[in-house]
Amino acid sequence: MPELPEVESVRRQLAPALTGRVVRDVWWDPHPEQRFSDVDAVVGRRLTAVDRRGKYLLLPAEPVARPTSRLTSIDPDDDAELVLHLGMTGSLRFADDPAPADVTHVRARLLLDDDRWLLFSDPRRFGRVSVVPAGDHSSIPTLASLGPEPLSDDFTVAGLARGLRDTTATAKAALLGQRLVCGVGNIYADEALWLARIHPRSRRVGRERAARLHDAVRVVIAAAIEREGTTFRDYQMVNGESGRNADFLEAYGQQGLPCSRCGTPLRGTVVAQRGTTYCPTCQRI
DNA sequence: CACGCCTCCTGTGCGC
DNA sequence: TGCGCACAGGAGGCGT
Numbered sequence: 001m002p003e004l005p006e007v008e009s010v011r012r013q014l015a016p017a018l019t020g021r022v023v024r025d026v027w028w029d030p031h032p033e034q035r036f037s038d039v040d041a042v043v044g045r046r047l048t049a050v051d052r053r054g055k056y057l058l059l060p061a062e063p064v065a066r067p068t069s070r071l072t073s074i075d076p077d078d079d080a081e082l083v084l085h086l087g088m089t090g091s092l093r094f095a096d097d098p099a100p101a102d103v104t105h106v107r108a109r110l111l112l113d114d115d116r117w118l119l120f121s122d123p124r125r126f127g128r129v130s131v132v133p134a135g136d137h138s139s140i141p142t143l144a145s146l147g148p149e150p151l152s153d154d155f156t157v158a159g160l161a162r163g164l165r166d167t168t169a170t171a172k173a174a175l176l177g178q179r180l181v182c183g184v185g186n187i188y189a190d191e192a193l194w195l196a197r198i199h200p201r202s203r204r205v206g207r208e209r210a211a212r213l214h215d216a217v218r219v220v221i222a223a224a225i226e227r228e229g230t231t232f233r234d235y236q237m238v239n240g241e242s243g244r245n246a247d248f249l250e251a252y253g254q255q256g257l258p259c260s261r262c263g264t265p266l267r268g269t270v271v272a273q274r275g276t277t278y279c280p281t282c283q284r285i
Numbered sequence: 286c287a288c289g290c291c292t293c294c295t296g297t298g299c300g301c
Numbered sequence: 302t303g304c305g306c307a308c309a310g311g312a313g314g315c316g317t
Contacts, residue, residue, distance in 0.1 A: 001309085001310065001311075002311095003311095032293070032294080034293095034313090035293090055311080085311080085312085086311095087294095087310090087311060087312085088294090088309075088310055088311065089294095089295085089296090089310095105295090122294095123294085123295060123296065124293090124294050124295050124296075124309090124310085125293080125294050125295075126293075126294065126310075126311060126312085127311095128311095128312085141312085141313070142311085142312060142313080167287085167288085168287085168288070169287085169288060169289085173288080173289080176311085176312095177288095178311090178312085185310080185311070186309095186310065186311085232309095233296090233297085233309090234296090272289080273289080273290070273291085273310085274309095274310065274311095275308085275309070275310080
């Protein structure tokens with residue numbers, strides 16, 4: 001499932017091909033309708049960048065032409081922003097054809113001014129596409145209150161320690177919550193907790209362990225970006241290739257296999273309604 | 286307010 | 302072999 005390293009890898013491939021393109025037309029599958037919001041407003045706008053915050057792709061879209069008669073709640077003369085969330089199974093591909101045979105489950109497509117199509121494929125339909133006024137994320141609650149980027153200076157030991165101290169949630173739920181740090185999903189939460197030797201159900205993470213967790217999140221995310229993400233099943237990049245991080249996972253999906261630190265078989269359980277794997281010897285509450 | 290449970294959605298993989 | 306069902310999970314919504 002696309003987490004920060006996967007979305008960043010997509011962003012890096014998307015940016016050179018999409019930056020500067022004008023969107024001529026758009027189509028999306030209206031089921032389920034609430035996962036698409038004001039998408040028509042991107043028509044007649046130029047995509048001036050491909051940015052990322054957490055697991056969200058943010059594409060600033062400035063008006064270049066009066067749009068056709070489609071009514072949206074975005075002022076046609078104002079700068080807007082196309083916001084994409086890939087959900088669990090979303091992927092993006094370019095094609096010369098609006099419905100190429102090798103791309104299934106196309107839920108949305110943009111026609112660009114170079115006559116190519118950007119296709120949004122999403123088998124499980126958990127992805128979201130919105131157009132919002134530039135910088136106005138109030139309609140996307142998680143994005144509006146998103147925590148610091150894990151590799152930025154805004155993500156600090158002190159901030160993470162304070163956040164963990166002030167919450168009653170489990171360590172894993174706190175990592176998944178996108179507020180203390182953004183971009184961490186189920187895979188990298190398990191990986192970071194394993195590396196920091198913290199039990200996913202721990203509710204007491206002091207300063208020392210918070211410092212370990214801070215460093216672990218950074219190490220795990222940076223290494224996964226270096227390998228262009230983890231392909232377990234669905235995730236693929238814009239060029240159709242898989243990420244190379246799956247072979248390096250220490251915890252996620254490894255239940256029953258020996259912990260590489262101590263040899264104890266890794267244990268599978270459920271924490272925060274998510275499948276969770278941890279080492280019962282290394283990771284103590 | 287904030288935590289945590291439920292829901293959405295469908296391809297996959299397992300058991301019988 | 303084929304069917305049926307549990308399972309996977311990001312984030313919004315809502316109840317406690």
